[in-house]
Amino acid sequence: MPAIDTTPTDTTLWPGPGAADFASRHIGPREDEIAAMLSEIGAASLQDLVGQTVPSAILDADIEKSRPGLSEQEALAHLRALAARNRVMTSMIGQGYYDTVLPPVILRNILENPAWYTAYTPYQPEISQGRLEALLNFQTLVRDLTGLDIANASLLDEATACAEAMTLSQRVAKSKAIAYFVDADTHPQTLSVLRTRAEPLGIEIVTGDPDADLDAGAVFGALLSYPASSGALRDPTAIIARLHEAGAIATLAADPLALVVLKSPGACGADIAVGSMQRFGVPMGFGGPHAGYMAVRDAYKRHIPGRLVGVSRDSRGNPAYRLALQTREQHIRREKATSNICTAQVLLAIIASMYAVYHGPEGLRAIARRTHRMAAILGRGLSALAVKVETKAFFDTVTAFAGASAPLVLERACAAGINLRDAGDGRIGIACDETTTPETIRAIWRCFCPDKVRLELIERELEARAATLDAIPDDLKRGDAILTHPVFSAHRSETDLLRYMRALSDRDLALDRTMIPLGSCTMKLNATAEMIPITWPGFAQLHPFAPADQTEGYAALFAELEEWLCRLSGYDAVSLQPNSGAQGEYAGLLAIRAYHRARNDAARDICLIPASAHGTNPASAQMVGMRVVVVGCDAQGNVDVDDLKAKLAQHGASVAAIMITYPSTHGVFEERVREICDLVHAAGGQVYLDGANLNAQLGLARPGAYGADVSHFNLHKTFCIPHGGGGPGMGPIGVRAHLAPYLPGRPERGEAHCVSAAPFGSASILPISLAYILMMGDAGLKRATEIAILNANYIAHRLEPHYPVLYRGANGRTAHECIVDLRPLRDVTGITVDDIAKRLIDHGFHAPTVSFPVAGTFMIEPTESEGKGELDRFCEAMIAIRAEIALIENGDMKAEESALRHAPHTVADLADPDWNRVYDRTVAIFPNGTVAGKYFSPVNRLDNAWGDRNLVCSCPDISSYAEAAE
Incomplete structure (x- = not known):
């Protein structure tokens, strides 16, 4: 065996780092792979590719690039020092936040487990059965505690849940009053958020003592605290009866731990119950993330915001779970929506549900x-x-x-x-x-x-x-039983619970198993080093309203993160309060609205929104009292600048803002973005630039430098906070200096423009983003952007001969994502976008974004974290599926007989003794020929229509499962 050469190879005194830097581990492709991919797509270098992709008008040579990335050990030491500057006290402040004990088995196997925290929103239910069951447990827990019929699968926090209850009440109440009564003994942060939400909608908030001051005939609804913020406990039954007599809706803001021993809101007659599940094992985290909850009477199930998990059945008749009722109403009702809720707090809801399963x-x-x-x-x-x-x-x-x-x-x-x-x-x-x-x-x-x-x-x-x-x-005192479903009694030992959680995670497909190529959602690596600090007591165990001299570490963290975000975006100030992307939209539009009003320009109430926009855009505009005017898109998917000019000429002094996404929702860097900003500014409006795609710009361009006035930053996308099955998220906003006075205030102090319960939103997950930024450094962040663009163009190039790429930029390049058009195949063969999505499961992939922003398409975003091998595996799966479609095109097989129509295939298909399909079973189940490590979908394709007709939103008893299978 030859001796190992230990001779130093450098000539400097001090050796360099012994291992590769963090950026090279975050970024998937190796140098030789990068060279091969560039050659494949016909680009001389990454710089050449960027020059072909990003308009020269926005490329920013002035971006500072002087800060090197830290090693993982250096970043963790820095964050540990910040955590040490926070003083962890025994918290007895209350006010909606409480110390709690997270059982270690849940800490290690849910919160710290990438099988749970890297999962995406369960829009593909067949590969989401584990987290859907955990969320159904959550809904059942809330339903039992509240004594109401339907619970959703979590909201953002208690204050925003109360705001959602207010607007739901107005929508369904028989009363036509415009006032909403709020118990004066309500948490101050809740009252702040209610006032923010109410004012643009023309709702008058009336506060007082419900016994003495409530005029039931003068309000469309009331929010009563149970118990109150002071701790006072009173029976709301008579007050609720008075509200009902007047046609008004009664909501109880109820502490879930109290409901274990108190008469339920349903038994008191309440129509809606809201609150926070934080004290069910979720650390305070200086304000979040925590799962808000909402439960309603059955009559309002089609009005409840957020997500509902229901029980459906698969193609074999077996019970299976799915999201039900299309409850993301902004996608249907757009500017008429009463809620812009686009996310949930899934990971935290799962923790709360497991806390109940555990105890x-x-x-x-x-x-x-x-x-x-x-x-x-x-x-x-x-x-x-x-x-x-x-x-x-x-x-x-x-x-x-x-x-x-x-x-x-x-x-x-x-x-x-x-x-x-x-x-x-x-x-x-x-x-x-x-x-x-x-x-x-x-x-x-x-x-x-x-x-x-x-x-x-x-x-x-x-x-x-x-x-x-x-x-x-x-x-x-409560007299009825709670949590009677067997799931809450079957896992008393840690062994049983451990196996239950493992069994659920095995039924899911998350980023720890495979690439999740979702366009617009940026499912990139959530590095372990980034995740470690969130469970440290110095970050996890602080009350959000603790005195400032106990939270100096957090203050330093916020200042550091805000400074980085300003540098990277070109903005002058940042608010960390919005705890989702949609909340960031809302906060940004509120700032624009307040700016115009401060200039005595309140007549500006029109928000221009491109036709391709995400549904939360028009919903957010409506919520701040703006009228939506749609701007068309041209054949290339860009904002139609001629139509924009016409709309500006038509509406003139009424234009408050335009909302654009950049790169566009179609995955293209629009060449005329500066012109768009200039036109809107010339008309007196402001530019809201959706920051969902900021990961295609870092190190290359800054929205604040090329014309935008405000953006939200999806920290759960660009800056590596994991999706957790659909939440948590964070949507801080950056603004130019003239909008800084209108950033969200401190909710616990009753300040203006508050959009979340805690002053810094979901503070305990902010160390994730700061760790990512610190370890990447300026050069690493720029490199990540370049590779994200390279990976997307590589996939577009490889798939183009098989699936047309719908939109490209001026030089034929896509941005960080691409849209492939599946509609021609549907028109010829009858094979749908869903058929292809389900067939990808057989190949071990989560589907790309389905039918957004264009129906019948895939939007594919590989991110910078996927190496060439995984990109090729995905492309080969798509090409193999195209070959199966060709059999239908050529008349060799009917669509309804094909593997695509029956996908995904399960172990039940593998073991079926009566297999009689026209296609080969082995090819169907092992399409790439690989047996080892095969992921099996736990259920066959779901019957979505049946699920909506037979809605079950809580754990049914065993007989219900039997009936579902008949």
Whole structure:
């Protein structure tokens, strides 16, 4: 065996890094592959390809490129130092956020498991059965707790869920009033978001005491807190009856842990229940991400925003899950939509559902009862200390009046490592949770009275009266069973739960198995090093309203991320508050609206939107009170500039903004984007540039430099926050200086333009994006953009002989994605885009984006993270499918007899003793000839129409499964 040569090869004193840099690991193709791909598509170099693809008018030579990428170890050390600057305290602030215990088996096998966090939204249900079942468990959990008929598969947070309930109420109420009543004892951040959402829609928010101030005949609905923000608990039944008599809709904002032991909203007569599932095992994370929930009566199931998971059946008649009812209403109703919800908090909803599966009904009752007992002991002890406890009936939170002593009590608590809520006017709020200990209660008593002897005496007296320590009125105690479905009782041991979670993930197809070539969705690598910090206590266990001197690490992280985003985009200021891309759209349009109004130009209320736009664009415009005027697209898919000029001439001084996506929704760098911006500015409007495709520009061009005024950044796309099965997401916005005064304010302080419950949105996932940026550095980010463009053009080139590429730029290049047209094949053979999507499953691929932005097409985005081998495997699968279609074209087989029409094929097909199809079973099931590592879809093709006709949105009992199969 030859000796290993250890002779140094460099001539400098200090050696360079011993391993490849992070960027080379994030980017898929190797140098030799890049050279081969460039040669294949006819480009001399990456620079040559960029020059052919990106208009010279927007290429930005002034972009700073001086910051090198950090190693993974350096980036983690930097983030660890930031986390160390945050001070983790015992949080008893409450106000909608609570300490909780995430069972380690769920932490490791869901939150930290790429099989769960790299999955995409379950639009292809056959390969999403695992996460769909987990989401169905979530819906069943919410449905049981609320006592209502239908629950959705999560919303963004509690405040926005309340806002969605308000607009849903207006839409379905019999009352024609324009006012909405909100219990004054509602979380301040919720009230801020409601006011933001209401004002552009012409809704008047009325607040007050529901018992004394509610005029049911003057409102179309009301939001009541159950329990209230102060902790106060009252029976809302009579108030709800008054609302119903007046034709108004009643919504309860309800704490789900409280609902374990309280009379359900449904039993109280509520029409809608909303809240946050955060305390079901999801860390506070300085504000998110957390799964908001909404449940409604059956009559409103076709009006509920967000996503519904329902039970359908596959082609063999077996029960299977799918998204139901086309509930993303903005795709249907566009500017008439009442919601722009486009995402959910799927990963967090799954965690909450697994928390319930882990504990079961008995465990949840034990946690709820213990939490209440701690609060009752706390309150009774304070009363014994002659402290006025204002909340008489409560679940977990008491409000105590300390008067002039309040600052001293808060100071003592902080010194003891406890954060209490300064409720103002000498009041202090104290919230207990599942982590509260007897020593915590004793420490709080000492803050009010440091007399050890007296406190010991009070504790002995309380022990003697332990049986009477209950602050829930008898008529509000829950009498019905919850979580009766077997799934909530079948996994009591960790072994059983571990296997259940593994079984579900095995039924899914996520990025850890295969390329997910979804156009516009950017399913790129979510590197492990980026994910590690989110579970550190210094990031995960902070309350969003903790004092600033305890959150200096987060403040530094935000400042660093904002500065990077400004540098990369050309904008002057950033808000991190919007917790989804659609929320970013909304916040950006709100800023534009406020800017015009500040200039006494309120008549500007028209938003110009290209015909190709994503459905959230017109929905967001409608939500800020703008009228939508559609601008046509030309034959190349670009904005029709002549039509734009005509619309600007027609509407003149009424134009508030244009919303464009760049590169375009059609996957092309439009040559005239600067001209479009200039035309709109000349007419007095503002340019909103959708940042969904910013990953095609980093290091090459900056929207703020070529004419845009505001953009949102999809951190869950360009900057590597994983999709998690459909959420979390983050959509911060960048703005030019003139719009900076109109960025979202602090919701807990009642400031203006608030769009999310927490001031920095889903703060705990922001370390992911910062880690990515730091490790890539300027050169790495630019390289990623170049390779994203190369990969898309390589796929377009390889598929062009078999499937026409619908749109190309001026020099025949696509941007970071391409659209292949499948309609000619449908017209000739009857094979549909869905047939091809399902056949790709047999090859082990998730389908590209189906029928968006053009019906009957695939939009394919390979991202920079996929190497040439995976790109070729995908292209070969598409080419093989084209050969199968040719058999139908040539009359050798009918479409309905083909493998495409019966795809995907399952183990049931492999073992079917009565196989009698005209095509070869082996070719159908192993189309690429590979047996090892074969992914089998767990179900055959779903019957979507049957599912919508027979909607089941909660876990049915066993007999229901039997009926579904008949």
